[in-house]
Amino acid sequence: xxxxxxxxxxxxxxxxxxxxxxxxxxxxxxxxxxxxxxxxxxxxxxxxxxxxxxxxxxxxxxxxxxxxxxxxxxxxxxxxxxxxxxxxxxxxxxxxxxxxxxxxxxxxxxxxxxxxxxxxxxxxxxxxxxxxxxxxxxxxxxxxxxxxxxxxxxxxxxxxxxxxxxxxxxxxxxxxxxxxxxxxxxxxxxxxxxxxxxxxxxxxxxxxxxxxxxxxxxxxxxxxxxxxxxxxxxxxxxxxxxxxxxxxxxxxxxxxxxxxxxxxxxxxxxxxxxxxxxxxxxxxxxxxxxxxxxxxxxxxxxxxxxxxxxxxxxx
Amino acid sequence: xxxxxxxxxxxxxxxxxxxxxxxxxxxxxxxxxxxxxxxxxxxxxxxxxxxxxxxxxxxxxxxxxxxxxxxxxxxxxxxxxxxxxxxxxxxxxxxxxxxxxxxxxxxxxxxxxxxxxxxxxxxxxxxxxxxxxxxxxxxxxxxxxxxxxxxxxxxxxxxxxxxxxxxxxxxxxxxxxxxxxxxxxxxxxxxxxxxxxxxxxxxxxxxxxxxxxxxxxxxxxxxxxxxxxxxxxxxxxxxxxxxxxxxxxxxxxxxxxxxxxxxxxxxxxxxxxxxxxxxxxxxxxxxxxxxxxxxxxxxxxxxxxxxxxxxxxxxxxxxxxxxxxxxxxxxxxxxxxxxxxxxxxxxxxxxxxxxxxxxxxxxxxxxxxxxxxxxxxxxxxxxxxxxxxxxxxxxxxxxxxxxxxxxxxxxxxxxxxxxxxxxx
Numbered sequence: 001x002x003x004x005x006x007x008x009x010x011x012x013x014x015x016x017x018x019x020x021x022x023x024x025x026x027x028x029x030x031x032x033x034x035x036x037x038x039x040x041x042x043x044x045x046x047x048x049x050x051x052x053x054x055x056x057x058x059x060x061x062x063x064x065x066x067x068x069x070x071x072x073x074x075x076x077x078x079x080x081x082x083x084x085x086x087x088x089x090x091x092x093x094x095x096x097x098x099x100x101x102x103x104x105x106x107x108x109x110x111x112x113x114x115x116x117x118x119x120x121x122x123x124x125x126x127x128x129x130x131x132x133x134x135x136x137x138x139x140x141x142x143x144x145x146x147x148x149x150x151x152x153x154x155x156x157x158x159x160x161x162x163x164x165x166x167x168x169x170x171x172x173x174x175x176x177x178x179x180x181x182x183x184x185x186x187x188x189x190x191x192x193x194x195x196x197x198x199x200x201x202x203x204x205x206x207x208x209x210x211x212x213x214x215x216x217x218x219x220x221x222x223x224x225x226x227x228x229x230x231x232x233x234x235x236x237x238x239x240x241x242x243x244x245x246x247x248x249x250x251x252x253x254x255x256x257x258x259x260x261x262x263x264x265x266x267x268x269x270x271x272x273x274x275x276x277x278x279x280x281x282x283x284x285x286x287x288x289x290x291x292x293x294x295x296x297x298x299x300x301x302x303x304x305x306x307x308x309x310x311x312x313x314x315x
Numbered sequence: 316x317x318x319x320x321x322x323x324x325x326x327x328x329x330x331x332x333x334x335x336x337x338x339x340x341x342x343x344x345x346x347x348x349x350x351x352x353x354x355x356x357x358x359x360x361x362x363x364x365x366x367x368x369x370x371x372x373x374x375x376x377x378x379x380x381x382x383x384x385x386x387x388x389x390x391x392x393x394x395x396x397x398x399x400x401x402x403x404x405x406x407x408x409x410x411x412x413x414x415x416x417x418x419x420x421x422x423x424x425x426x427x428x429x430x431x432x433x434x435x436x437x438x439x440x441x442x443x444x445x446x447x448x449x450x451x452x453x454x455x456x457x458x459x460x461x462x463x464x465x466x467x468x469x470x471x472x473x474x475x476x477x478x479x480x481x482x483x484x485x486x487x488x489x490x491x492x493x494x495x496x497x498x499x500x501x502x503x504x505x506x507x508x509x510x511x512x513x514x515x516x517x518x519x520x521x522x523x524x525x526x527x528x529x530x531x532x533x534x535x536x537x538x539x540x541x542x543x544x545x546x547x548x549x550x551x552x553x554x555x556x557x558x559x560x561x562x563x564x565x566x567x568x569x570x571x572x573x574x575x576x577x578x579x580x581x582x583x584x585x586x587x588x589x590x591x592x593x594x595x596x597x598x599x600x601x602x603x604x605x606x607x608x609x610x611x612x613x614x615x616x617x618x619x620x621x622x623x624x625x626x627x628x629x630x631x632x633x634x635x636x637x638x639x640x641x642x643x644x645x646x647x648x649x650x651x652x653x654x655x656x657x658x659x660x661x662x663x664x665x666x667x668x669x670x671x672x673x674x675x676x677x678x679x680x681x682x683x684x685x686x687x688x689x690x691x692x693x694x695x696x697x698x699x700x701x702x703x704x705x706x707x708x709x710x711x712x713x714x715x716x717x718x719x720x721x722x723x724x725x726x727x728x729x730x731x732x733x734x735x736x737x738x739x
Contacts, residue, residue: 270679277687278678284694291701295708296555302714303522 013137013156013177014071017189019061019112020154022075023141026057027114056080056114058087058125061139062099062106070137071180072109074099085121086128087111096132110137116144118157118172126159127170135159138172152179207279319353322346323363326372333407336371340411343375350379358392366400370408373400378415381422390426397423398439406446416447417456424460433467440464441473452483459493466500474501478510483700492518492529499536503605508544515540519564520556526563532600534564538571539605546616548575570596574606581620583613583638614639614648615657622658622671630667642667 058080063072076095079088092108099106111129113122118140129136135158142153157172164171181189228250234240235247322343329339350357357380364373377400385393397419409416420443427436440461447455458477465474478498485491495514502511518533541548550572552561565572570593577589590597590606597603617637621628630642630649639645649669652658659672676683708714 267679270681270684271677274678274683274687277684277691281687281691281694284691284698288694288698288701291698291705295701295705298705298708298711298714298718299522300555301717302708302711 009135009158009160009175010068011158011175012069013175014069014180015139015154015156015177016063016071016073016180016182017185019072019075019139020141020152021189021192023057023059023112023114023139023154024143026059026077027141027143030057031055055143058111058113060087060092060095060111061109061137062103063109064105065107065109070109072137072139073106074103075112075139078111085124087125089128108132108136110139112139112141114141114143116142118155123159123170123172126172137175211276318346318349319356319360322350322372322376323360326364326369331368336408336411339371343372347375347379350375351382353379358396361396366403367405370400370404371411373404374409374412374415374419378419381419381426385426387429390429394423394426394430394435397426398435401439401443401446404446409446410449413447413455416443420457421460424464427464428467433464434470436464437461437468437470437473441477444477449484451480454482454485454490454494456486456490459490459497462494462497462501466497466504469504471501471504474498475505475507478502478514488521488523489529491521492527492533495521496529496533499533499540503536503540508540512537512540512544519560520553523557523559525559526567530560531564531567535568535571535600535602536605538568538575539602539609542575542578542609543605543612546612546619547579550575574609578609578613581613581617583610583617586610586613615652618648618652619658622660625671627668627670630662630669633669 057077059075059077061072061075063070063074065071076099078092078095080086081088096108108129110133111125113125118138122138126136126138138157138159140155140157142155144153146153154177156175156177158175159170160173161168162171163169231240231246232250235242325339325342329335329342357376360376361373361380364376366373377397381393381397401420401423420440424436424440427433440457444455444457444461447457461477462474465471474497478501482491482494495518499511499514499518502508502514515533515537518530519537521530523530538548550565552564574586574589574593577586580586587610590610594603597606614637618633621633621636630645633649634640634642634645637645637648639648646662646667649658649660649662653660653662659674661670661672662668663670
């Protein structure tokens, strides 16, 4: 059984967004290409069966290990062989050779899969990889969408030898990781996050996208502040014991605020606010005018007794 | 007499619930003829009925009472009855018989005018309008009657309160014409020239199959108000004007159009000359006062034109350019315009210089935000209404018939099976 204890190996893991996007893309593609829904559709229950459900996808992660830092840069897909409960070895080696030619520094660091939790069966795959890398990592992506969850549904597991009931056993332990980005990755992630329309060049869509981004940012800020506010109110009422460290942090945050109270800020802020309002007004005006124009045209066509017989002239 | 007693008993008995009232309505409709034949003896009956509970019955009897032409004494007696009825009646009951209610109110108005005291009719008619309306956007036949009384009684402010509302639903086209025309006159009386222009514009551009006298009169006033308010007038009417109006209006208003042309030259002497020579024409239309206002607005126009050329100007120069008699008069005019908000300037009294300034509105204040916000809300609701109207128009069979016909004539290159005419 996968344990939820944290790793003690002291390795720091750095995960690049490309890996996360790759895994999620792999999963999405496989899921959408399946013609029939899988027979065991409730695959989210942590079953002890050895055969993994059809919904999981598998692959390898590659990257660089420098000292105590493990940086996972890229990943590629692999086929899972049901009969041998292992990944396709020949394919893996072929892919490894190809990647070596392009990225000489990258090594196979481990493998990835999708699902809710690490299973016993995963250990088999894990052990199989141990001859390539003596301590592989297991990256697990949880594909179920949970709106309440704020963190990334990605967990990194390491294997450690623990003594359980007198038997030394390899078990999975969770490790913490950070997300590391290169400039190019940041731009592309930004792009994907905002889902800009394909002709994102026109000013209207850019303005709309810009305002949407600001709106969601402010909404999140608002909800966070509300949480803090509730917390402070509860503390005041005495429902929750006072936590001085937190109070100090809150007060330092508040002391930073008056910096934006100056009159110049008010002026600029109000002017920009008015500009945005005027743009909205103008847009509504244009909308109304065009509707009105259509209406008048239709009315004239329908009811004017001596309407122009013009229309299109003959070519 | 028996039938009359019977009717009274019915009214008193059946006025409690909605079901009863509809039955009563049927009974009253049947009894209408007999009521009308006994019109002279109906007045004492009214004392037996309560206007607020028995509104429908009271209405029928009142209508039968007033159906015959009345003399002055009878009018003097009936007027307080009707006024009392209007203020106490129940709106749900009278809405069942709107034509009767309108007829009663119209006769009330005639009687009040016969007595020569239009003021007495203003408040009751205002109440009547409110009770007859389905919503504040509904224009009833009583609206123009009410405005007419306001005009005759010279209480313009009461009329203005009705004019504030936007109209979306109209019962009869003639109502709209009269309402906008009288409304325009009331606004002119209150010097709200912008609103007057809007209302008169509505009359002139309203759909009409043939030219009517109200539109002609309105067009004359429209020209004059446009000169007073905007300083200019263009003879081209917008494209939503009916073709009848576009072709015929100008022919009936020739002297006014020439007045507008002479106004646009900017020379006051010529304008005054023209007014003097054609005075009787304007007088006969009752527009002479308005024409005089237009002439005096010429000075304002000229001063406004100066703001575009000069940054500072002495009062003497202003007087000379605008053809005023003295710098004192120029100062009065400029002061008045600054107070009305038509120009932005400061007068330096020591050396008699006027400095013209820019509009000081920086659009930085919270009040501006509220103004823009409320305008946006208004225009959003208007946009919704327009979209529904446009959809309705697209489904209109007349429109579809004409659109289908036009299309078939010119589409040589698509051979889909569009029928020649939409037979709906």
